[in-house]
Amino acid sequence: MESRTQSTGMLTREQLFHLFDRFSFLTSQSDVKKRIAEAVRDKQEAVAVTTAIQEEIFVEMGVDPRFGISCLGKVSTEYENDRDLVIQFYKFLVKEEVACDEAELGEEEFAEKMLYHQNLQEQQLEMLKYMRKFRMDDQSAILEKLHQQMENGNYESETSILSAEQIEDIVPRKVSPLYTPS
Structure with missing residues (x-):
């Protein structure tokens, strides 16, 4: 055969x-x-x-x-x-x-790296959960900013997270109807 x-x-x-x-x-x-x-x-x-x-x-x-x-x-x-x-x-x-x-x-350095990545993933998950509170167009603006940050940082792991404060800075502030800029 x-x-x-x-x-x-x-x-x-x-x-x-x-x-x-x-x-x-x-x-x-x-x-x-x-x-x-x-x-x-x-x-x-x-x-x-x-x-x-x-x-x-x-x-x-x-x-x-x-x-x-x-x-x-x-x-x-x-x-x-x-x-x-x-x-x-x-x-x-x-x-x-x-x-x-x-x-x-090696065992110790590998364990440290895995812990670091686990913490990073947890931070990313928290960021994504926080982002879900915003409208879709705001989420798109946040993701665009995140993409720029990652691109500027050569896609290093640390650049894949935005803090709540950074997100708040991206999302346009709601203007009170009582205030009208002249």
Whole structure:
């Protein structure tokens, strides 16, 4: 029986979801974490190991590994209208980044980084909750200001938050009907 591997076209939605799930499962396993950490200690790039893991999953799936990796570079454009798939794709990319960070930073520094990001996410959530109190056009103005701030700050994490005071400065003040500027 001839064994054929897929090497043309584009990966299907089901294949991509399988890859994302399998990669997430594998990178949560202690032996795989150890494999990535040992590679880093041996002066290899952590991302080279996570890519090798992805290639191994492609082989399991009957997909040519180079073809599979090249398809990953096209996911956001090929599936741009499939919101669920694109969200899962970005979660997959984050999972890869976390696996690399965990191997490269060491336990203590990694824990500090995760705590920092958790606090940042909590602040972002509070900002979003606060924003919901405003009208839609005010929310758009707030988001535009946030985008400018992030762009000016080279998209550093700290630039992704506006304080309540900053938001209040963006939203136009309601003028009392008793006061009419001349």
